[in-house]
Amino acid sequence: MIKLYLLFLLGIVLWKGFWAWKRGMRTYLKDRQDHDSLREYLLGNGATEWEARRPFINHALVRALNPLLSQWRLFLILGVLGVLIFLLS
Amino acid sequence: MILELLDVKIGQLIRSLSLAIGDGQQLSIVGPTGSGKTTLLRAILGFIPIDSGYISIDGELLTPLSAPYFRKQMAYVPQRLTLPKGYRGMGLERWEDLSADERYLLLLGNAVKTDKPMLIVDEPLQPLSAENRKRADNLLMDAAEQGKMIVAVNSGILRNQLQL
Numbered sequence A: 001m002i003k004l005y006l007l008f009l010l011g012i013v014l015w016k017g018f019w020a021w022k023r024g025m026r027t028y029l030k031d032r033q034d035h036d037s038l039r040e041y042l043l044g045n046g047a048t049e050w051e052a053r054r055p056f057i058n059h060a061l062v063r064a065l066n067p068l069l070s071q072w073r074l075f076l077i078l079g080v081l082g083v084l085i086f087l088l089s
Numbered sequence B: 001m002i003l004e005l006l007d008v009k010i011g012q013l014i015r016s017l018s019l020a021i022g023d024g025q026q027l028s029i030v031g032p033t034g035s036g037k038t039t040l041l042r043a044i045l046g047f048i049p050i051d052s053g054y055i056s057i058d059g060e061l062l063t064p065l066s067a068p069y070f071r072k073q074m075a076y077v078p079q080r081l082t083l084p085k086g087y088r089g090m091g092l093e094r095w096e097d098l099s100a101d102e103r104y105l106l107l108l109g110n111a112v113k114t115d116k117p118m119l120i121v122d123e124p125l126q127p128l129s130a131e132n133r134k135r136a137d138n139l140l141m142d143a144a145e146q147g148k149m150i151v152a153v154n155s156g157i158l159r160n161q162l163q164l
Helices: A002-042 A048-068 A070-089 B037-044 B069-072 B098-115 B130-145
Strands: B003-011 B013-020 B026-030 B052-057 B074-077 B118-121 B149-153 B161-163
Touching: A002 A048, A002 B074, B003 B037, B013 B026, B013 B037, B013 B074, B026 B037, B037 B074, B037 B098, B037 B149, B069 B074, B074 B098, B098 B118, B098 B130, B118 B130, B130 B149
Parallel strands: B026 B149, B026 B161, B074 B118, B118 B149
Antiparallel strands: B003 B013, B003 B052
């Protein structure tokens, strides 16, 4: 039962992770396409390449993780389910 | 600090350009649209490669590796800047509330305020109003009085002009 639960949990995490990654990448690439002038502005004012990319990475992370955070009920249910299965087995 | 360009060729726009600018000197790059003014600034910033010739600062060649170190001494005002929604930083917090002219003046003001010895100033995409043009000129004059090296595009107030 625990193995089945862990497999189910892994599936959910991989599925959600994949969509978060896809959302983040799409945001990053779109921002780079639309606002590359910001990267050049930051570079031109002495930022390192990493510092110049950080606003895009931050925005992508927020866009990727926000929907996951808003699904906290799902993760709460999964957690409670896990505890119940562990206690019953 | 000395910025030197020696026999620089960039595409079909700039065939063979040599110049030297020293500390506290100012240069206005003038020419019609598409003559290579912004391209030249971008080459000085190390954003685009040059086909032949050399760009150096204080005798050190500008290369992809050295460009980040050179840029630490520069303050750059781009032709246009768009920000992703919600971006806060570099003193651009009120960006979304500003007009195009105000945005340009903000960038120029920020660049002049820095203690960097070199200003690279592109012209705005849309011409500034007469009043704001005067403000921009005053900011450039402030920078010149501070002894900064200025390379600006189409600035009428800088005495030395390079026609492209």
